Structure formats: C-alpha cells, structure tokens
Amino acid sequence: MASINPYTLRCSDCGTRNRIPAAKVGAAARCGKCGSAIDTRVLNDGRPRMVSDTNFEAEVIRSPLPVLAFFWAPWCSTCLKTMPIIDRFAGETRGRLRIAKVNVDKAQRVSDHYDIRAVPYIYVFDNGRALDNLPGAVDEAQLKYRLARYL
Ligand SMILES: [Zn+2]
Missing domain, CATH: 2.30.30 (SH3 type barrels.)
Structure with a gap:
C-alpha cells in the first residue's frame, strides 16, 4: 500500500x-x-507462509510484521474460493503484513489452542498476541477495512 x-x-x-x-x-x-x-x-517478500504446528511459533508468534493467519482446510470449498483473495491481499500488503496459511489438518495443536471450530477463520496477530478475528468467508473490501489499522 x-x-x-x-x-x-x-x-x-x-x-x-x-x-x-x-x-x-x-x-x-x-x-x-x-x-x-x-x-x-x-519486506521484499509478499508470498504467504505455509504454517503448521511445527513453525507456528517462528512464523506467527515471533513474526517481525503483524500476521493475518488464514485457518483453512483442503476439503473446505469456501476456503478454496477465498484463497485467491488472500493471495492477492498478500501481494498488496507486502512489507506491512505477513500472511500465514494455516492448514488446520496440519496444525491441530494450534487450531485447538485458538479454538478454531469452523473454517475459514482469520486471526490477526501482532507481537505474539491474537488481537482480532474474522470468522467465515471474507471479501477483499472486508479485509482492507478490518486490517487497515495494522498496515
Ligand atoms: Zn531487540
């Protein structure tokens, strides 16, 4: 931006x-x-990070940038439809925000910890803390509006 x-x-x-x-x-x-x-x-890397239980601490909790953590599953059609929006947003917010894609099947410990009961589900983290959440499907306008204060 x-x-x-x-x-x-x-x-x-x-x-x-x-x-x-x-x-x-x-x-x-x-x-x-x-x-x-x-x-x-x-700051030059606008690609989303693939995050699981093993690298959640390094990629999300200790991230140098605020993190949009997109909890998703490969069997969730709404998640797959939302994925291109997430990818585009990652490019647009390069250097301001980190996008973490958390496949709940590979991150069961993290998903339990943050009480993810349905996907898609977005959490916003900064300095290791979950500060905001957006349950369910999102569009680009909602992402821009809800994330503006972190950019
Ligand atoms: Zn220091």
Missing part, C-alpha cells in the same frame, strides 16, 4: 518496533534497543 512511510519491523528477540527507511530494505539492520539482527529482506 502507501510506501511513503518507513517500514516497521519488530525485533524477534525483544519485540521492539524498529523503523526501516525504504532505502535500507534488504540491507543488514540491528534492533535499536537490544542490538539483535533484523532481517529486512522479509
């Missing part, structure tokens, strides 16, 4: 938000508070 503002990346060690000027995207960076390395290359 608007790329006039500097990007912000959360340090995965201390959680501090660090401003990353557009000119520094792709370069080595360090957290201004704790000095840990920050990988600015994620």
Whole structure:
C-alpha cells in the first residue's frame, strides 16, 4: 500500500518496533534497543507462509510484521474460493503484513489452542498476541477495512 512511510519491523528477540527507511530494505539492520539482527529482506517478500504446528511459533508468534493467519482446510470449498483473495491481499500488503496459511489438518495443536471450530477463520496477530478475528468467508473490501489499522 502507501510506501511513503518507513517500514516497521519488530525485533524477534525483544519485540521492539524498529523503523526501516525504504532505502535500507534488504540491507543488514540491528534492533535499536537490544542490538539483535533484523532481517529486512522479509519486506521484499509478499508470498504467504505455509504454517503448521511445527513453525507456528517462528512464523506467527515471533513474526517481525503483524500476521493475518488464514485457518483453512483442503476439503473446505469456501476456503478454496477465498484463497485467491488472500493471495492477492498478500501481494498488496507486502512489507506491512505477513500472511500465514494455516492448514488446520496440519496444525491441530494450534487450531485447538485458538479454538478454531469452523473454517475459514482469520486471526490477526501482532507481537505474539491474537488481537482480532474474522470468522467465515471474507471479501477483499472486508479485509482492507478490518486490517487497515495494522498496515
Ligand atoms: Zn531487540
């Protein structure tokens, strides 16, 4: 979306938000508070992450960007219809938001933890916490409206 503002990346060690000027995207960076390395290359990567029980912690809880976690299942037709909307949104929000596709069949522990009883189901995470949820089917306008405060 608007790329006039500097990007912000959360340090995965201390959680501090660090401003990353557009000119520094792709370069080595360090957290201004704790000095840990920050990988600015994620700002160039607009592809959704495939997330299961094994990488949920790394990809979602410790994400440097806010995360839209799309809980879905391959046997859910509404999920499959929603998938292209999610993919498009991932491209549009590159550098501002991480999109995580959580296949509930491969993430049963996580799905139980967040009490996912039906799919599709979207949770929004930031700094390791679930801050917002959108149950059921969504369209692009709803995503833009509900996620605007995180972008
Ligand atoms: Zn830090």
